[in-house]
Amino acid sequence: MSPVSDPGFLLYFLTQATEREPGFWNWAFYWFSQEVVVVVVGLLLIIGFVTINAIGLIYAELKIAGHIQRRPAMMEVGWHGFLQPVMDAVKLLVKELTTPTAVNRPLFVVAPVIVFLPVLIAFIVIPFSERLIVRDLNLGLLLIFAFSALNVIGILIGGWASNNKYSLLGALRSVSQNVAYEIPILLSVMSVVIMTNTLRMTELVAAQEKVWFVLVQPVAAILYFIAATAETNRLPFDIPEAEGELVAGFHSEYSGMRFALFFLAEYSNMFIVAAVFATLFLGGWHGPILPGPIWFLLKVYVLVFLVIVARWTFPRLRFDQLMTLAWKVLIPFALANLLVTALVIKLIR
Amino acid sequence: MKYFRNIIVGGWSLVLGYSVTIPEIFKPIITVQYPRQKLEMDVGYRGHIELVRLPGEDGHFCLACGTCERACPSKVIKIQGVKPKAGANKAGVMYLIDFSRCSLCGICVDVCPVDALRHSMAYDLAFYSRWDNVIDLVARFKEQQEQERS
Numbered sequence: 001m002s003p004v005s006d007p008g009f010l011l012y013f014l015t016q017a018t019e020r021e022p023g024f025w026n027w028a029f030y031w032f033s034q035e036v037v038v039v040v041v042g043l044l045l046i047i048g049f050v051t052i053n054a055i056g057l058i059y060a061e062l063k064i065a066g067h068i069q070r071r072p073a074m075m076e077v078g079w080h081g082f083l084q085p086v087m088d089a090v091k092l093l094v095k096e097l098t099t100p101t102a103v104n105r106p107l108f109v110v111a112p113v114i115v116f117l118p119v120l121i122a123f124i125v126i127p128f129s130e131r132l133i134v135r136d137l138n139l140g141l142l143l144i145f146a147f148s149a150l151n152v153i154g155i156l157i158g159g160w161a162s163n164n165k166y167s168l169l170g171a172l173r174s175v176s177q178n179v180a181y182e183i184p185i186l187l188s189v190m191s192v193v194i195m196t197n198t199l200r201m202t203e204l205v206a207a208q209e210k211v212w213f214v215l216v217q218p219v220a221a222i223l224y225f226i227a228a229t230a231e232t233n234r235l236p237f238d239i240p241e242a243e244g245e246l247v248a249g250f251h252s253e254y255s256g257m258r259f260a261l262f263f264l265a266e267y268s269n270m271f272i273v274a275a276v277f278a279t280l281f282l283g284g285w286h287g288p289i290l291p292g293p294i295w296f297l298l299k300v301y302v303l304v305f306l307v308i309v310a311r312w313t314f315p316r317l318r319f320d321q322l323m324t325l326a327w328k329v330l331i332p333f334a335l336a337n338l339l340v341t342a343l344v345i346k347l348i349r
Numbered sequence: 350m351k352y353f354r355n356i357i358v359g360g361w362s363l364v365l366g367y368s369v370t371i372p373e374i375f376k377p378i379i380t381v382q383y384p385r386q387k388l389e390m391d392v393g394y395r396g397h398i399e400l401v402r403l404p405g406e407d408g409h410f411c412l413a414c415g416t417c418e419r420a421c422p423s424k425v426i427k428i429q430g431v432k433p434k435a436g437a438n439k440a441g442v443m444y445l446i447d448f449s450r451c452s453l454c455g456i457c458v459d460v461c462p463v464d465a466l467r468h469s470m471a472y473d474l475a476f477y478s479r480w481d482n483v484i485d486l487v488a489r490f491k492e493q494q495e496q497e498r499s
């Protein structure tokens with residue numbers, strides 16, 4: 001038996017450590033309160049927020065869709081149907097998880113989790129206000145983009161494991177779309193980052209104390225908004241799940257809670273994309289009179305509103321149009337914008 | 350050049366698209382919640398035919414002449430008439446239409462010599478059996494008259 005796995009030795013070691021180091025328990029308590037409590041409370045808050053956000057956005061989406069078509073949308077369950085998305089969630093929760101026989105079971109099961117987890121991680125660094133942020137990492141922005149890129153792996157795994165031609169085609173489209181649109185996103189974000197010289201979310205917001213970057217970098221803002229809408233796989237860019245051609249794309253075979261995870265991820269992605277936009281270009285929590293978090297949420301939900309309305313306004317792009325837009329329009333413009341920004345920064349400093 | 354023009358035109362079309370849909374959200378709703386609210390049908394509406402009811406008049410005007418029965422292109426009308434007493438006009442006592450095959454063409458309404466027919470306002474007809482589609486207009490007429498009296 002090695003000394004480390006011997007409980008007697010461990011106990012001896014611990015007592016020795018506490019005797020030699022009287023501050024051990026203080027330190028342990030401090031560590032516990034700093035790390036574990038923050039992690040647990042943060043995670044609970046994030047999961048709660050993700051759920052409430054998704055339910056609220058589903059309600060908003062259906063209502064906005066209805067009112068654009070001059071009809072009241074759902075009215076039956078609860079006052080003006082506001083319990084409808086809750087009931088939908090309950091329905092998805094209690095539904096049987098069907099697994100088709102031909103699927104690759106382990107991959108099939110793990111795909112929704114891979115799609116959903118990056119969403120939770122991205123919420124860690126979203127600055128709701130100066131102090132309302134789970135962890136203010138110095139690479140916050142990078143963390144969001146690094147983990148959002150994982151999303152596409154989950155979609156690919158899900159499409160592949162479903163063993164269904166529509167799912168596979170949807171997944172492949174999703175990969176090529178995400179690879180294409182990741183570039184203009186990162187390039188347009190880069191032009192902000194070289195202005196502020198930081199990737200820390202709070203510092204990015206603090207840099208916009210006087211003037212919002214949407215005024216300094218309008219081209220980057222527009223490019224980011226278009227590319228980010230494409231990144232969330234929403235109409236007009238929902239080619240991976242074009243129901244007219246591909247049934248539901250990569251999630252055709254999913255049901256119950258697994259499908260709900262894809263759904264949650266989509267709506268939370270919408271929030272994250274809008275939150276990053278608000279942080280980078282709209283001055284985050286800055287704003288007169290109202291407190292910071294309210295300003296932040298206000299900006300985010302106005303953007304989400306625009307994304308939702310886009311779904312009911314613009315027709316779906318054809319796949320070659322989508323690629324043309326990314327490679328021939330967004331990327332050259334983003335590069336040119338980055339170049340100009342870099343030159344101007346160099347000349348000013 | 351064409352490249353830049355495309356971008357500008359495309360970008361402007363995005364603005365136009367939003368300017369169409371966003372104001373639409375705030376306009377009043379024009380649909381009704383169907384089973385709870387129902388629309389009043391307009392006078393021009395053509396439902397299945399019914400016998401004309403006039404205020405103050407007791408009874409319908411159908412003479413059971415059979416003109417509508419012969420004119421109906423779908424042959425869905427079946428009339429039975431009796432003479433109440435010798436020398437009097439015949440009167441329809443049974444007027445069946447098979448609504449499932451009626452094309453709502455309105456020829457029966459047009460050809461009736463005494464204008465005894467009109468289109469009804471009934472629009473939400475649904476039945477469990479195809480035989481329920483056979484409506485006796487005289488019975489329906491009497492039922493409605495009873496309802497009006499009570």
Ligand code: SF4
Nearest residue numbers: 421451452454455457
């Ligand atoms: S409306 Fe036309 S089809 Fe219907 S009963 Fe009259 S004549 Fe026949």
Ligand code: SF4
Nearest residue numbers: 411412414415417461
């Ligand atoms: S409804 Fe008119 S056309 Fe038809 S049988 Fe009666 S009177 Fe004749």
